[in-house]
Amino acid sequence: MKALVYGGPGSRVWKDVPDPLVTDAEDAIVRVDAVTICGTDLHILLGDVPDVKVGTILGHEAVGTVTEVGDDVRDIAVGDRVLVSCISPCGRCDFCRGARYGRCTGGGGWVLGHLIDGTQAELVRVPFADRGLHRLPPEIGDEQALLLADILPTSYEVGVLNGRVSPGDTVVIVGAGPIGLAAIVAARLFTPVRIAVVDPADARCTAALDLGADAAFSSPEQAEAWLEAETGGRGADVVIEAVGVPEAFELCTQLVRPGGHVANVGVHGRPATLHLEALWDRDITITTGLVDTSSTPRLISLLATRRLALPGLVTHRFGLGEIQDAYDAFAAAADTGALKVAMFGDAARLAATDGATG
């Protein structure tokens, strides 16, 4: 089959590789019908994630069709249309028993496109398939389903649930990339009274407003002034960090009210300064986290019943064979305006999906 293989820092190669095989009784093989690229894939290509070995197929998000299952796969069957989740839980370790699947120590967790071959290929082997795959209802199109693989559960669990967004809250989201944008719709599930977004890119601010943010600011100062006015100087109940740089995190700790929550979602490569001299007595809660995907079944229901929608998040569409172009468009987001790019395994499917889910 064809697959996108990591060739070391700076190198990605679309080439022929052997088809994956069931090697464990809990494996399934999935034919990839739609797949996307995560910001983390770009980090891997920069060499920032040394766990990823040269030769690994990238990608941890997909929608596909099951073509083969191991002897101990019980709930998923050949022919099922499934979501390939970014997390594959072993279901046995202490963390999995506590539904902390992202921290799995039993050989699962985030392994696809990381410790084992991933989804940016024509076929993918998914371990612990009963837990890492989710059957999809027909009401959810492939494009919306792709958002369930990572960004929706991440923004919901690590941003909104960790941040304890509640009815009546004032919420600020720092960063309006795909995760920050998904956090807007995820936060709205709890009916805050106001959501503001901070992002230097005007196009992303516009996208934020389209998805239901009440305000969007290109500078921290504007956000602070707005917050001061809207909350009588009190600050935000919840601030979600969706960038992954120290300055963004530090801004969050300035914007949060006493007793409020800062939920870090961003992937960080450098330490931040924590101003404990200002925060020690302010009853702040700061959380970090990797997605567990424990919310995925609920998010599937919410999407299927249109309680939740993320229109406009997929900005660019390609055939699977055009994945290198898709990477180029995604990597140059500042120029292309790309949010999420989607690649489809079949040209007819691309055409069909195009109009349906925009």
Add this chain to the structure above:
Amino acid sequence: MKALVYGGPGSRVWKDVPDPLVTDAEDAIVRVDAVTICGTDLHILLGDVPDVKVGTILGHEAVGTVTEVGDDVRDIAVGDRVLVSCISPCGRCDFCRGARYGRCTGGGGWVLGHLIDGTQAELVRVPFADRGLHRLPPEIGDEQALLLADILPTSYEVGVLNGRVSPGDTVVIVGAGPIGLAAIVAARLFTPVRIAVVDPADARCTAALDLGADAAFSSPEQAEAWLEAETGGRGADVVIEAVGVPEAFELCTQLVRPGGHVANVGVHGRPATLHLEALWDRDITITTGLVDTSSTPRLISLLATRRLALPGLVTHRFGLGEIQDAYDAFAAAADTGALKVAMFGDAARLAATDGATG
């Protein structure tokens, strides 16, 4: 009356001042029978707390007897033996309505010995007396009661409850001063399987073991090795920072397990480094806080029924008129071994208490 007055950085004066008067319908006047000194008082004397104006009487912890009440004090009466809590909640603001009394914005909160005259005096005016005073049962002696004014609710609420200590947990407490020591007994209310303490002072390590810690280490490396061995490399479920310096906080974030809690109790004067590059995906919760004293009624019950005890925490005793000596002993804790010092308003009382509660 006599009182200890803040004279600016480095200056404390025991001198005659006018007796306090009821100036608000919710005030009470309390005769101070026993009083103690907090580490925060030393910070004030260093000039670290600029809100404290020259001329303010210091102190925010006491046990006393009510001598006068304002017209709208309903639950406290003249003659009551009371705890003077470090927090006086207005009971009206949004924070008080949510039991976040430490964040009171209605004129209360931590005001004694801070924004208004405090307890290191023969008499003290307590605002919002129905909420800032707690009647004491006879089972609790003055010395144990003094610990209820600040260090027990602080270690319990900001350390143990914020840290969510649970049965079976592994708990590490960084710092074995009075707050860290109180955190040991407070944590034991939830039956962790093991508690370790880290403090460079041998005497404090010994005190920690006496109060029920399972291990006490003078160096972080020892603590790490112990934790590695005891938890199979996983780390601590809860780490409580009870020092207030960046190094201690940073140690806490190294010791905590994925999914664990770091509860900061220490008063910090400088920023710390938060290693988000290591922590972003570890499902960590970090909390800060000022005590609310919402737990004080429960802690009174626990002390009165001997479910909770802090023997040995008061190491030095003085008459109220010897308060300058008490400050000297407390400030030189490294030499004197002082943990908490207690001053008593009446020499006879000192004698009586001496043996009873040690």
Add this chain to the structure above:
Amino acid sequence: MKALVYGGPGSRVWKDVPDPLVTDAEDAIVRVDAVTICGTDLHILLGDVPDVKVGTILGHEAVGTVTEVGDDVRDIAVGDRVLVSCISPCGRCDFCRGARYGRCTGGGGWVLGHLIDGTQAELVRVPFADRGLHRLPPEIGDEQALLLADILPTSYEVGVLNGRVSPGDTVVIVGAGPIGLAAIVAARLFTPVRIAVVDPADARCTAALDLGADAAFSSPEQAEAWLEAETGGRGADVVIEAVGVPEAFELCTQLVRPGGHVANVGVHGRPATLHLEALWDRDITITTGLVDTSSTPRLISLLATRRLALPGLVTHRFGLGEIQDAYDAFAAAADTGALKVAMFGDAARLAATDGATG
């Protein structure tokens, strides 16, 4: 002034009574601009609430203007436009300290129109005014504000929060009177995937659908069939009892899924049968409760920003002097279709409000 006075079972009299006076430092006197009638008032008139003494002015819900305050009222001033909440918390007792204001043991709680004179009058004395009154923003009209006095916080706190409604839930509300209808919009704050209502009255089913219910059934059997189909036989995550008769409660315990919540809101006069032989192993949580009004500030924000709206709930409008007619219309709800009736203190106000808030 004029007031509606309880004259014993079956007797209500609109007559002249002395104006109320400030008798406590925390009292306020409020001129009643708008007032409504609660189902509980009908219970009182049936003699079902023996705590209510003959001669008491009825009513515990109003919107008005402050005309006088006691010496220890700090946050409310003469001239303020306020909500008179059904709960007046003392702010001192153990229950108030834990924000359980409905259980106040310090002389407050539900006292208006119950233990002291109430709001169905030209003027009302409100005790503990800083806590029992809430300033209203101009964005909220009198009619919507009336719903904040009791039915919105009751349905939100006792129904939705106690029932722990969460995104993706299936919710059933048994009873579509004013409280059940308010529970629909309150539940929607948490974005359940589906809400069904059960009520024998067709008009109420229609009102339920208008307010956002996904389905409304006049018979339990229909509801059970729908639930079976929608949840694959699993049952409802949350069932809210909003009637107050044993049969309705028992239906709730049949409809709830294993692990689900039954939140009782209805006022009951008779015991129910709890089928523990079927429920003992089903991980059910059942809650009861009186409203605390701790959520009132949040609900005010949500109404003011139009995150929450209850159009159509006020079905009948009267002048305050026509209160006897209003009672007649409300008591004959089956014939008149009355949900909430509103009376206004001033004819001009009635005209002005009529079109604005329907």
Add this chain to the structure above:
Amino acid sequence: MKALVYGGPGSRVWKDVPDPLVTDAEDAIVRVDAVTICGTDLHILLGDVPDVKVGTILGHEAVGTVTEVGDDVRDIAVGDRVLVSCISPCGRCDFCRGARYGRCTGGGGWVLGHLIDGTQAELVRVPFADRGLHRLPPEIGDEQALLLADILPTSYEVGVLNGRVSPGDTVVIVGAGPIGLAAIVAARLFTPVRIAVVDPADARCTAALDLGADAAFSSPEQAEAWLEAETGGRGADVVIEAVGVPEAFELCTQLVRPGGHVANVGVHGRPATLHLEALWDRDITITTGLVDTSSTPRLISLLATRRLALPGLVTHRFGLGEIQDAYDAFAAAADTGALKVAMFGDAARLAATDGATG
């Protein structure tokens, strides 16, 4: 092998049956070293649990040694000394994903000695062995380990955690059989200020006091009088039902304070009366539940470190071949004083254990 087979109501037969075989990749075969009898086994023998088919081997609690594992058992190995838990979770269904293992819909849950052959045999097949077996540390003897199979997690999860026992609470436990007695030590993990037990049997009251109850009463009236005196008429924060008859449940709802919790643990065969006319406004939470055994790893740690101990609970010891005598002793508890009976697979083991763990 020999096993105790259910022969229909009233009939239990100790007889030769075929050895169990691994029939599923996640199965393990365990040699039974120690086993006990549950009150539920007596219910089965009365014919109260019609799901149990004639010919089923009884028993759902054991300690043993693994003799064989299926191909997809990953964490448990031949030779491991293990606890056979009463719950075998499939690890795949929605309930298992939420750690509600007792509600498993994927073929697991409580199946041993219920839907499949159980532990009262020389060998037992355990499905989903990675989740239904727990490796035991050497610090825990067989007798204490037996209590981990059902009664400790049941009393802890369904009684103490569901009831939200907290430091400072007043707890009443209705029923002092094995579950009620285990609830005493489980509740003490959270340091309530006082625990009272109600049981008509004097011997059980004595056992309750031995295990740390502060008071034990043979009549409800005594318990009510004590509660009135100890709590100033307020009532118990938490009441745990550990009997399983309507009268006991109804007593619980009388003893609980406003805002308190009633945690039902008892297995009920008849409905109870719920006095909603008294409870509707009292902010009560009532929970029911089957054990999930999600706490078993924690309980193992607590037992191994002696934070938790249940001395005296095993009152009678037998060889496995004497199981009919053990049943006779257990069924006649009123005469024999039996609490838990233990049977051992090896006579030498019986002798060795006898003194060590009493």
